[in-house]
Amino acid sequence: MMVCTRFQQPAIIGWTFRPIVFGLVLNGVLGIVGCTQEALDPVQTVAWYKAHEAERIAMATKCHNNPGQMEKTPNCINAQQAVDDIAMGR
Secondary structure (H helix, E strand, O other): OOOOOOOOOOOHHHHHOHHHHHHHHHHHHHHHHOOOHHHHOOOOOHHHHHHOHHHHHHHHHHHHHOHHHHOOOHHHHHHHHHHHHHHOOO
16 A cells, blocks of 8 residues: 655745844834934933033923923933022022
8 A cells, every 4th residue: 555645845935034034124113213313312411401501491492392202301301400400509
């Protein structure tokens, strides 16, 4: 009696490269999302904002006008802290 079995090769390209392609696409998307203007601006310290009045006022105004997007950024926090410190006489 002769039994024929048919052996099928796995689809190498279909399953082997899917995690790699998925990882590359995800990495590209996250890379683009992370490149906002706020992320590219250098972070200034509270002391720097205290010493630079024009920049302090400009940043505080920018943060106040767009709190949903800007409020939690390091420069907004530092500029607001500088404004508060100056108002309290520190």
